[in-house]
Amino acid sequence: MLNREPMKMWGGRFEGKLSPEAEAYSFSLQHDIRLWKQELQASAAHARMMGITGMLSAHEANRIVDALLEIHAEIEEGEWLPFDEYEDIHTAVEARLYEKIGALAGKLHTGRSRNDLVATEVRLWLRERTTDLARALFGLCSQLMQLAEQHKETLMPGLTHQQHAQPVTLGHHLMAHCWAFIRDLARLTQAGVRMNLCPLGAGALSGTTFPIDRELLAAELSFAAPTPNSMDAVSDRDFIAEYLFVGALLMVHLSRLAQELILWSAPEYGYVELSDEHTTGSSIMPQKKNPDIAELIRGRSALAIGNLTSILALLKGLPLTYNRDMQDDKPLLFATMDTVTPSVRLMSDMLAQARWNTERMRAALRGDFSTATELADYLVRKGVPFREAHQVVGQIVRECLQRGIALEDLDAETLQRHHPRFEADALEAIDPERAVRARTILGGTAPESVVKQIEQAKESLAEIEHQLNELLNPN
Numbered sequence: 001m002l003n004r005e006p007m008k009m010w011g012g013r014f015e016g017k018l019s020p021e022a023e024a025y026s027f028s029l030q031h032d033i034r035l036w037k038q039e040l041q042a043s044a045a046h047a048r049m050m051g052i053t054g055m056l057s058a059h060e061a062n063r064i065v066d067a068l069l070e071i072h073a074e075i076e077e078g079e080w081l082p083f084d085e086y087e088d089i090h091t092a093v094e095a096r097l098y099e100k101i102g103a104l105a106g107k108l109h110t111g112r113s114r115n116d117l118v119a120t121e122v123r124l125w126l127r128e129r130t131t132d133l134a135r136a137l138f139g140l141c142s143q144l145m146q147l148a149e150q151h152k153e154t155l156m157p158g159l160t161h162q163q164h165a166q167p168v169t170l171g172h173h174l175m176a177h178c179w180a181f182i183r184d185l186a187r188l189t190q191a192g193v194r195m196n197l198c199p200l201g202a203g204a205l206s207g208t209t210f211p212i213d214r215e216l217l218a219a220e221l222s223f224a225a226p227t228p229n230s231m232d233a234v235s236d237r238d239f240i241a242e243y244l245f246v247g248a249l250l251m252v253h254l255s256r257l258a259q260e261l262i263l264w265s266a267p268e269y270g271y272v273e274l275s276d277e278h279t280t281g282s283s284i285m286p287q288k289k290n291p292d293i294a295e296l297i298r299g300r301s302a303l304a305i306g307n308l309t310s311i312l313a314l315l316k317g318l319p320l321t322y323n324r325d326m327q328d329d330k331p332l333l334f335a336t337m338d339t340v341t342p343s344v345r346l347m348s349d350m351l352a353q354a355r356w357n358t359e360r361m362r363a364a365l366r367g368d369f370s371t372a373t374e375l376a377d378y379l380v381r382k383g384v385p386f387r388e389a390h391q392v393v394g395q396i397v398r399e400c401l402q403r404g405i406a407l408e409d410l411d412a413e414t415l416q417r418h419h420p421r422f423e424a425d426a427l428e429a430i431d432p433e434r435a436v437r438a439r440t441i442l443g444g445t446a447p448e449s450v451v452k453q454i455e456q457a458k459e460s461l462a463e464i465e466h467q468l469n470e471l472l473n474p475n
């Protein structure tokens with residue numbers, strides 16, 4: 001006889017039951033309730049397949065599918081919610097199905113296991129969430145490209161070691177961030193493509209003797225193909241680790257940009273003012289305007305990095321095949337996926353609404369020696385070996401520092417005193433506008449090169465969009 005209380009998918013071989021504490025410790029419904037749509041979707045596909053292969057009569061298959069649709073509506077309308085008494089979402093849904101159609105519900109689990117089911121459902125869930133994240137990333141990239149176009153001629157100091165190095169444009173700088181996000185989008189797409197296989201039919205670990213049509217299941221659920229090895233199918237969590245890596249690296253990229261916005265909005269820089277929508281005041285200091293959202297984005301990267309290291313630690317040393325440890329993959333995955341998309345969207349909005357103080361950026365180049373390289377390059381063009389030119393200009397910088405003047409204050413005679421090849425036109429080399437305009441090399445900071453890379457970025461994005469469409473909207 002079926003044991004109806006408490007509902008479990010197992011129990012026949014047990015005399016006793018889990019202690020309340022062990023039960024609370026092991027139940028996962030509080031996390032995997034988020035897979036309810038995928039549970040219903042995968043179950044309906046399984047039932048339809050059973051109807052087609054003769055494992056169920058057409059009538060039985062239809063009854064199950066209809067009942068699953070009803071459960072869908074019930075959950076959506078809040079009429080029935082899987083509640084705590086159930087071990088996991090799989091158990092909860094099967095119990096509800098039983099209440100609706102009686103013993104027929106018990107036929108649904110033929111030839112399948114929660115092991116292949118959960119691996120399938122997480123993949124479906126991730127595929128769905130990929131759409132939102134990808135959309136947010138496309139939005140961020142187009143925001144960066146738009147700003148880069150606007151600021152392709154806005155000069156600012158380019159830094160290495162946090163020290164003024166050479167002048168660049170704000171547009172070029174923002175595009176540098178954009179390329180990192182384009183790579184994130186590409187990685188997200190590639191992780192999606194690798195993930196897009198259907199584990200159903202793997203059963204608990206070794207496959208099944210029932211006539212399960214794995215090709216049909218994969219097609220029903222819009223996967224590219226069934227997974228090739230039943231043991232790998234229930235052991236593999238690479239796709240979760242990959243998404244957690246994509247998320248962690250994306251958060252690291254956001255964090256680096258956030259850090260710049262935080263610095264740039266400090267009075268010492270004054271390059272940017274973030275909008276009221278993304279800043280907060282102080283409870284004690286009336287003058288304060290704090291870049292909290294940027295700080296939170298920077299901080300949340302810690303969670304994403306932690307989740308990545310957690311999944312790797314969770315999987316390390318697990319023997320094949322399914323082990324219950326793997327249940328704890330979901331809170332990690334959910335937490336990261338919940339964090340990344342709003343972080344990307346907020347970063348986009350923050351950039352869109354920021355007020356850029358281009359005069360402060362330009363002013364920061366005055367007296368900062370960031371065109372010293374130009375002066376050395378000038379000598380190189382006159383036939384002086386670069387090493388010698390570097391030494392000479394180093395001495396010029398030293399003299400300026402001793403005299404408390406800038407490169408801009410030098411005259412032709414002083415330059416000639418340092419090297420006879422300096423002529424009157426050498427002073428023009430010191431001009432940062434000129435230094436930037438001359439960097440027309442592919443990938444350089446000259447406005448025309450920035451325009452070209454924006455075009456190149458658009459092409460890369462279009463290609464990624466095409467691949468994503470094939471993954472997310474097949475047929």
Ligand code: ARG
Binds near residue numbers: 324326
């Ligand atoms: N809640 C489980 C998980 O998320 C589902 C699979 C359970 N399988 C099992 N044999 N207990 O991993």
